[in-house]
Amino acid sequence: MLQKFQDIIQKVSPLFDELFVSYQKSYHHDKKFSLISFSLEDENNLIICPLTIQTFNYSNELGFYGNPFEIISKNKLSKSSAARVLKKIDEIKKKNNIQKISLKLEIKENEVNHYLDKNSYSVDEIYVESRIDLENSLDDVKKDFSKGHKSCLKIEYPEISYEITDHNNYINNQIREMQKLHLNVSKNKTRSDETWLEMEKMVLEKKGFMIKVKNNNVLIGYSFFFHNTYNVYYFSSCILRDNFKFYKNIGHTMILNAIKYSKKTNLKYFILGRSKTLFELENKNDTKVYNVEKFKSSFGGKKKYYVIFKDIPLNLHF
Secondary structure: OOHHHHHHHHHHOHHHOHHHHHHHHHHOOOOEEEEOOEEEEEOOEEEEEOOEEEEEOOEEEEEEOOEOEEOEEOOOOOHHHHHHHHHHHHHHHHHOOOOEEOEEEEEOHHHOOHHHOOOOOOEEEEEEEEEEEOOOOHHHHHHOOOHHHHHHHOOOOOOEEEEEEOOOOOOOOHHHHHHHHHHHHHOOOOOOHHHHHHHHHHHHOOOEEEEEEEEOOEEEEEEEEEEOOOEEEEEEEEEOHHHHHOOOOHHHHHHHHHHHHHHHOOOOEEEEEEEEEEEEOOOOOOHHHHHHHHHHHOOOOEEEEEEEEOOOOOOOOO
């Protein structure tokens, strides 16, 4: 069913792409996924819900391959259409003995406080996501950067070099070089070898690229970006931390180079991902996460607001 609506779905996010789904299956190798997506036609609107049941330790959860699921509509959802979709999800929940759901919904900035009404909604998280419009000129994109980011990017370090790798110049097993660097930085193997092979597949199938950073020809960093034919997603980075003591803009320059590359390949949006957490039911107070979000937010771009529900909301605000 999803293949039928790929053109609509992939405009929403590259995370619905089959290559990213394959990565998610490898990442969550200890979980079982059952694809139960559905679509509805209502009031001259097409509504699509990419959906999986995730089973782990005899517990069932509704999501989409380890991520929250979304309600995608060709036109704006009406109140009656939203009610119909929620009723369908509730039927699926009851039929399949679902203990938890993870539903992602885009909201407006002025609706944030409304969704914090705990008497009406089972809200898990509310956050902001940043995305840069690649159809804007590079000068206009850079104008939206924070003052601090602009200042950092003016600094030049002749000994630091950047190299973009895509399907045209990828060297066999190059992803292992990034994997080894990631292990060196994190001091811990955070995911399986299979996930790295899935990332390699993204590059080889023209849906991923890497940025390699060297200091006097010695490897010090890597970034990875995944994309479909519409949008590019900032996937991950690893940089040897000692370099941050002496160099102020390695991460900034990697992102800027990725933006330039994405513009040249005619992609529409550069999705930086979560750039500010507004609410967490379980407050993690993670300083590292806060710093990463601040770093992403400082690249400007369009801010989109999302709420994650852990149960079916009683109603949606329109």
